[in-house]
Amino acid sequence: MTAIHQAAAQGFASQADAYARGRPEYPEAIDGWLRATLGLGPHRTVLDLGAGTGKFTRRLAETGAAVIAVEPVAQMRAQLANALPAVQALAGSAEAIPLSDASTDAVVCAQAFHWFANDRAIAEIRRVLRPGGRLGLVWNVRDESVDWVAQLTAIMTPYEGDAPRFYKGDWKRVFPAEGFGPMALHSLPYTHVGPPRQVIVDRVMSVSFIASLPGAEQERVRAALQAVIDGHPALAGRQEVAFPYRTEAYSCARLA
Template sequence: MTAIHNAAAQGFSAQADTYARGRPEYPAELTHWLRDTLGLAPGRSVVDLGAGTGKFTRLLAATGASVVAVEPVAEMRAQLAAKLPDATVLAGTAEAIPLPDASVDAVVCAQAFHWFANPAAMAEIRRVLRPGGKLGLVWNVRDESVDWVARLTAIMTPFEADAPRYYRGDWKRVFPAEGFGPLRLTEFPYTHTGAPEQVIVDRVMSVSFIASLPPAQQDAVRAQLHEVIATAPALRGQAVVAFPYTTAAYCCERG
């Protein structure tokens, strides 16, 4: 199997349970995008590539399409299988998808494509897609115009090192991609609501390069997060908080 980035391999292995708890869901409007833009419906087939713990797999399954979840990290696959025991879950990477040529109608990567945005992955995605099949790329993007969200980013940034990140835009360099049409973007507002320990602390601690830190450094990060929760006016004393995101949904078609 193709090697995956060390931050992903270590962080997602160590904190798969935190990832499952802390990562946000997706806006209801995305269900319509999956149906109307990607064409997902009963009788269609889709790969959830880099499926993680299965948060997006559930949304894909709700379209009625046949879903295959592909995930390289064993601990993530275990979380997915426990939550979705009827799901088809395969070990694989974007550069080695364990499916036949021209076998699926869509490939979707949620919170994942920046990890494997390279020509080999695009060629492999094109191989498994039928002609006219769709590639969907989805990210929940933090709204850093909100002051306390920007403080969270400032806590995380010093630990990024060379970990691929959506916001840097490096993933866009593979487009336009051979055999694919233009990339089109649709955006939706989304708010992740819940206890601050879940939607803030677990969310940040599940970030790959934070999750792979030594325990003492993780404790220091956690303490900084609790400081934000205790001092930010919008968060202080609140049992339930609202974490603002924009959900970015990209689509392109295989020729």
Template sequence: MTDATHDIHHAAKEGFAAKADHYVRGRPDYPTAIAPWLTERLGLRGGTTVLDLGAGTGKFTAYLAKTGARVIAIEPVAEMRRKLTQALPDVDARAGTAEAIPLPDASVDAVTCAQAFHWFATPAALDEIRRVLKPGGRLGLIWNVRDESVPWIAALTRIINQHEGDAPRYASGAWRRVFPHAGFGPMHEDIFRHGHTGTPEDVVINRVRSTSFIAALPAEEEAKVVAQLRALIAAEPSLAGKDEVTVPYSTSAFSTEKIG
């Protein structure tokens, strides 16, 4: 099989391959409101076909499967794709990239990119997404975003940001520059409140370790980050000594339609 990772960002290729297990354990799920959003905004139901692009380990793919639609998942990193197929054996999971989608023209009713579009926010990728969408098909872009109005979460972000390098990120807003784009209508944004509940080890430490550029660090550098995270947890009254904590998020869900 052709290697689909040769033209993806090095932080994604190295980090996600190395820490797929941390991604499974550390990443939050999505709010219950995402189910009606998939039906109302993207039109997913039985008899439709949806492509999950940059599907990772299948965190979001599982929500697509619940709509009754036929689901195709494209993920270039083999280690992530393996986790997806283990969790969702009925999903058609394939290697591929946003600029080389292995599907025919006008073959899907919707495309989703969850926690992913910032990695491939280029005109070429949008042209390729438009190619595989049927007329009137929908594109959905979804991100879970930590609530940095909470002081300890802002401190957490500062720890993470020391290592971001040149990795594309949702927070930079750079992905927005490719819109408006020929062949797509106006963009709609819906925001949902959300929380990620679990042990501090999973929702704080494993979540950070699943970040591409943290996961790609040399072992000794990653260990320093983990030590900083443990110190943050120990110093924060809402976290220290707790078996279960909730990290507050908002989920931003954008949708647009293929036109012309």
């Protein structure tokens, strides 16, 4: 199996619980996109590639399609298997997908494609997709037009190092990709509502390069997050907060 980035291997392994708690879900309207754009439903097979703890896997299963999840980090895969025992969860990577040729109607990568946006992964995705099948790429993107959300980003950014990030846009360099049609974007608003410890602290602490920090540095990050929660008028003293996102869903077809 191809080695994964150190930040992902260490961070996601050590903070799988925080990832499951703190990562946002997805807007209900994404179900319409899965069915209409990706063609998911009964008698279809979809691969959830880089499935993590199963946050998006659940949405795929709700379409009635047969779902296969591939996740390289054992701790995250264990979370998924525990939460979704009916889903086949396999060890594997984007560059070495443990499926046969033309075995899926769709491949979906939620919060993951930026980690493996390379020619080898695209070739593997093309291999396991049937002609006419769809590739779907989904990200929940923080709405940094909200000032306290921008403050959270400012706390995180100094630690990111060379970790692949959606916002950098490097993942787009593999497109247009051989064997695939043009990419289309569908954008949806989403708000993650819950206790600040869950939707802010657990969310940030589950970021790969934060989760892989030494314990003392993690505590400094926690303290900085708590200072934002305690000091911002939109957050201070609230038992429940609303974290704004934009869900970006990209799709393209595997050409015949």
